Amino acid sequence: xxxxxxxxxxxxxxxxxxxxxxxxxxxxxxxxxxxxxxxxxxxxxxxxxxxxxxxxxxxxxxxxxxxxxxxxxxxxxxxxxxxxxxxxxxxxxxxxxxxxxxxxxxxxxxxxxxxxxxxxxxxxxxxxxxxxxxxxxxxxxxxxxxxxxxxxxxxxxxxxxxxxxxxxxxxxxxxxxxxxxxxxxxxxxxxxxxxxxxxxxxxxxxxxxxxxxxxxxxxxxxxxxxxxxxxxxxxxxxxxxxxxxxxxxxxxxxxxxxxxxxxxxxxxxxxxxxxxxxxxxxxxxxxxxxxxxxxxxxxxxxxxx
Numbered sequence: 001x002x003x004x005x006x007x008x009x010x011x012x013x014x015x016x017x018x019x020x021x022x023x024x025x026x027x028x029x030x031x032x033x034x035x036x037x038x039x040x041x042x043x044x045x046x047x048x049x050x051x052x053x054x055x056x057x058x059x060x061x062x063x064x065x066x067x068x069x070x071x072x073x074x075x076x077x078x079x080x081x082x083x084x085x086x087x088x089x090x091x092x093x094x095x096x097x098x099x100x101x102x103x104x105x106x107x108x109x110x111x112x113x114x115x116x117x118x119x120x121x122x123x124x125x126x127x128x129x130x131x132x133x134x135x136x137x138x139x140x141x142x143x144x145x146x147x148x149x150x151x152x153x154x155x156x157x158x159x160x161x162x163x164x165x166x167x168x169x170x171x172x173x174x175x176x177x178x179x180x181x182x183x184x185x186x187x188x189x190x191x192x193x194x195x196x197x198x199x200x201x202x203x204x205x206x207x208x209x210x211x212x213x214x215x216x217x218x219x220x221x222x223x224x225x226x227x228x229x230x231x232x233x234x235x236x237x238x239x240x241x242x243x244x245x246x247x248x249x250x251x252x253x254x255x256x257x258x259x260x261x262x263x264x265x266x267x268x269x270x271x272x273x274x275x276x277x278x279x280x281x282x283x284x285x286x287x288x289x290x291x292x293x294x295x296x297x298x299x300x301x302x303x304x305x
Contacts, residue, residue, distance in 0.1 A: 045072050045107035050302045054081045057294025083123035083256050084300040092302050095124050106302045119143030123169035129176045136167035136180050161201040171216040181213040181225050191240045204240025215256040246283040256298035267296035
């Protein structure tokens with residue numbers, strides 16, 4: 001278990017009690033110990049959108065129908081499950097901090113391929129234009145700040161910037177530019193950009209103190225960058241300037257959120273944990289929660305192909 005992440009975020013109040021006090025309605029607790037998505041449910045799963053949630057506490061990825069949020073099962077056999085992302089075809093990419101990225105077809109139970117890597121890969125994003133897969137790197141000094149797999153296959157190309165200590169999560173914009181959040185070598189919060197077709201990373205300093213960087217995703221106008229401990233999402237321009245801030249009431253420790261239009265899906269990384277649902281970019285109180293997780297850290301929605 002990754003003590004760096006799992007042990008450092010546990011609070012006195014549970015995630016469920018925090019969100020309940022904020023007015024969010026609680027959905028039924030998912031069944032514990034669910035097996036991989038079963039063959040009897042496979043056809044149904046493949047015909048609808050699915051929500052995937054990585055749970056570091058159980059080292060599994062739990063799968064739900066979306067938006068109905070009916071439990072469909074779990075994916076297992078990871079070394080240390082981390083970030084999640086999807087592509088236009090609905091393929092789901094599970095980053096394993098122990099090294100590989102494991103790829104599943106939408107609703108699939110068996111990996112269609114694995115992508116080898118080095119260091120401590122953590123977050124991922126797929127370019128909607130090229131299909132390239134980007135992966136962040138907690139040990140960026142030795143292994144490159146981000147790695148990019150052309151067409152999400154083969155061997156990755158690592159992009160090194162010795163000013164960067166670690167990158168956590170990343171996201172492509174609609175034009176194929178890649179952005180990642182993290183720390184520089186002095187512990188300052190940064191946003192790094194790999195421009196489309198570029199060969200080097202550019203650094204921006206939003207000017208915020210962020211102890212634990214959260215998710216990164218393009219929302220159609222701004223780059224949404226998470227301040228995990230504070231329950232804040234910074235909507236930044238492509239030059240790192242913060243245009244507005246979204247406050248998630250009860251959302252401290254939301255790590256890798258996922259934006260689905262006007263809905264923000266936020267796994268709360270503490271034990272026991274829940275997944276909260278907020279209006280975006282309004283923020284405020286969660287509209288509902290999904291309970292029954294041990295330590296959820298990442299979410300993604302896969303649309304049926």
